[in-house]
Amino acid sequence: EVQLVESGGGLVQPGGSLRLSCVASGFTFSSYWMSWLRRAPGKGLEWVATMNQDGSEKYYVDSVKGRFTMSRDNAKTSLYLQMNNLRGEDTAVYYCARDGGVNWGQGTLVAVSS
Amino acid sequence: DVVMTQSPLSLPVTLGQPASISCRSSQSLVYSDGNTRLFWFHERPGQSPRRLIYKVSDRDSGVPDRFSGSGSDTDFTLEISRVEAEDVGVYYCMQSTHWPHTFGQGTKLEIK
Numbered sequence: 001e002v003q004l005v006e007s008g009g010g011l012v013q014p015g016g017s018l019r020l021s022c023v024a025s026g027f028t029f030s031s032y033w034m035s036w037l038r039r040a041p042g043k044g045l046e047w048v049a050t051m052n053q054d055g056s057e058k059y060y061v062d063s064v065k066g067r068f069t070m071s072r073d074n075a076k077t078s079l080y081l082q083m084n085n086l087r088g089e090d091t092a093v094y095y096c097a098r099d100g101g102v103n104w105g106q107g108t109l110v111a112v113s114s
Numbered sequence: 115d116v117v118m119t120q121s122p123l124s125l126p127v128t129l130g131q132p133a134s135i136s137c138r139s140s141q142s143l144v145y146s147d148g149n150t151r152l153f154w155f156h157e158r159p160g161q162s163p164r165r166l167i168y169k170v171s172d173r174d175s176g177v178p179d180r181f182s183g184s185g186s187d188t189d190f191t192l193e194i195s196r197v198e199a200e201d202v203g204v205y206y207c208m209q210s211t212h213w214p215h216t217f218g219q220g221t222k223l224e225i226k
Contacts, residue, residue: 035215045155045163045206047215061214062115095162100210101153102174104162 002026002103004096009108016086016112022079022096022105030054030074033099036081038092039107048094049081063089086112116141118207120218126226133194135221137207142187144211151210154183154192157220158203167192199225 008020020036036048049060049070058070069082079096093107117140127133143150154167165174167183170190180195194201202225207218 044204044220045157045208045217047208047217050215059213100151100168101155101163101165101208102168104164106162 002098004098004103004105006094006096006105006108009094009110011111011113012086013114014087014112017082017084018086018110020081020083020094020096020108020110022081024077024079024096024098027098027103029077034072034079035097035099035101036070036079036094037097037101037104038090038094038110040089040092043092046092051079083110086110088112115214116143116209116212116216118209118216118218120205120207120221123219123221125221125223127194127197127223128226129199130196133197133201133223135192135205135207135223137185137190137192137218139188139190139209141212143190143209144187150186152183152185152190153208153210154181155206155208156201156203157206158200163206197223197225 003025006022033052035050039045051058051070067085071080091112093109095104095107097104119138121136143152150170152170155163155165157163166177166181171183182193184191204220204222206220
């Protein structure tokens with residue numbers, strides 16, 4: 001059974017940082033593109049970032065470029081999202097997802113507020 | 115960015131009746147390999163989104179056959195042949211042909 005388990009969310013002040021993690025199991029992690037997506041309160045889904053199998057290709061939505069960095073450790077079957085200089089508009093539930101959104105984690109809440 | 119426009123945004127449906135959601139893209143979604151990277155997702159309250167349809171019309175494993183996707187180029191439709199109570203929630207289309215990937219605004223299906 002495919003499982004994606006996110007962690008690392010929490011309450012942070014504007015300008016602060018957080019690092020999200022996603023541990024994958026039930027599939028060959030190193031063979032798949034992986035993504036981070038989010039849903040802000042009262043808003044729709046937003047794709048945030050995507051990375052290829054070996055991390056050599058990364059794509060980010062404009063609103064997070066220069067602030068968020070996606071990485072992965074295939075040996076640990078883990079995905080990461082380093083979020084710096086956080087803003088109020090980054091408040092959302094963050095999900096990791098396997099290629100094309102075929103599987104999603106349960107999400108982790110990031111709240112940016114003073 | 116490719117803009118995905120869904121309609122309607124609210125969809126009240128009687129149990130057992132059909133439902134249809136439209137999704138239009140601002141650019142063609144045909145990828146260089148000939149595939150069209152258009153997906154449909156369903157999000158129930160308090161749950162993670164679930165993918166229903168990939169590449170316009172292919173149903174994901176375990177998705178009931180009352181769900182079907184169709185369309186081409188810039189115009190796509192998700193149809194539910196007979197709505198059941200478990201179908202309530204928000205439906206999203208999403209394209210991954212172009213960077214950044216983009217979602218429609220979501221269509222909230224409720225039971226009348």
